[in-house]
Amino acid sequence: MTDLPTVRGRLTPQRDLSDLTWLRVGGPADYLFQPADIDDLADFLKALDTDVQVFPMGVGSNLIVRDGGLRAVVVRMGRGFNGIEIDGNRVTAGVAALDSHVARKAADAGVDLTFLRTIPGSIGGAVRMNAGCYGSYTADVFVQATAVLRSGEIVKLSADDLQFHYRQTELPEGAVITSAILQGPSGEPAELHQRMTDQLAKRDQSQPTKDRSAGSTFRNPAGFSSTGKADDVHDLKAWKVIDDAGMRGARRGGAQMSEMHSNFLINTGGATAADLEGLGEDVRKKVYDSSGITLEWEIMRVGDP
Template structure:
């Protein structure tokens, strides 16, 4: 797959050797062999249907929870934008959001309409990623509100999947192989807009006090090692958190080149300057090794890492 002639015709934008570092929150990584920004559902469906099945495809959100390795990503990276970011409030209490709609925007628009999806307000990223990772905050998770998702399969088929078919669990889901989430429908309880606005303001204040929101991070680096039910709901009686075991191992502020475990919150891997993807990932692996040696616990990555290592 070396030329545009090898790829299906599109109505959106298809760009060869597109750098991805500026599309990720950590600002690292090599290029996509091809970056496809589809115009709409039909454009994406037609492209996937016609694309050679041997060509790898990676759906990329807004890069908020992602390390792209320095060698870049082979195949086609799909990034949804306009045409996939609509937000509609239904009379039946549902909120329909495109996969590219930012979580915070969905929460705010729902609140103005008197619908409670406030748990999304402080989650970085967009709806597609939130569904895929069963994202949650302050004890509420996507699994608690999701009704259904629309996906486009690798063969181009468009399908609506009820939420139970996704097997949503702590920071995970089961989607059909190669499927791209394009839309989600949530059941949002009714509440007074002013109450919801006040709740979101409180959440923002709490987040900013404890997390390095002004630093170059990709959100939480590692999943909490325990204390969650199979549906992803937090067990508030369990105190075992990733940041605590990282700190107990003496790794708050640990550094490798431009990569740092944040001083403010040690479960936030941070690009403190000119870090490479390799430095960030290597530091993360060193943290995992040290935590295991210290406590016997194996931390699992929450940040997705994709692509090829650099030369």
């Protein structure tokens, strides 16, 4: 890789990424860049050779980095990008602020962003993946995001710019989100906190929260509605078609589809990225063979085998 621009933050060559992902697998990135602030990030991207790939990484909660690592500069935000400010019903959160922390802070101020409480990860990932649960999605509360484009330009992105869809957005290639403004309805703080307590209890009863996982592995299949309409609806659940294909508890090496929730891929200990992705592909094949449904990955997989 060519010489990289000087930075005020931290730039680490050949940084192993396995300890930065929830599944604890993956090889090294060519470089890991932790910018000091938004200007440091903008200056770096502007001066960086355009041939060098840039990969923005959150807290690694929805990510498999393959065993060969990433031929890229991985940009990971930390301190300086995790602030939370509240003005009326608008919450401005840094990209590194955890979803759960944003939900709690908002509830303290009487703003209902409770659906974020049980979503693993940070606000950057929530925006990037249009994260949601309990019938609410990030798109429902999104106002605006600030991002740095690959050219180094600092821009404001609207919902129209991001083109929110189910579990995805159209973020410009190489762009790095730095903060987002969310606006939720009003609520009584005590009631909002109680709702989140109930949500956590419900999650812990149905999901393997104590295991090493990356949340839901596959998106719920599109086009299946309880009313029979073939629309962009997702009434059919991924766990159901995985169960029907006989893949609950399936294993490959140290990887397993959870016995508790069959749409959760877990590292039982010693799994490689190849084990995890390979098991996921085994599941996709079995589901297709048994039902004709092609499951789409919700976990992002990046890097070289």
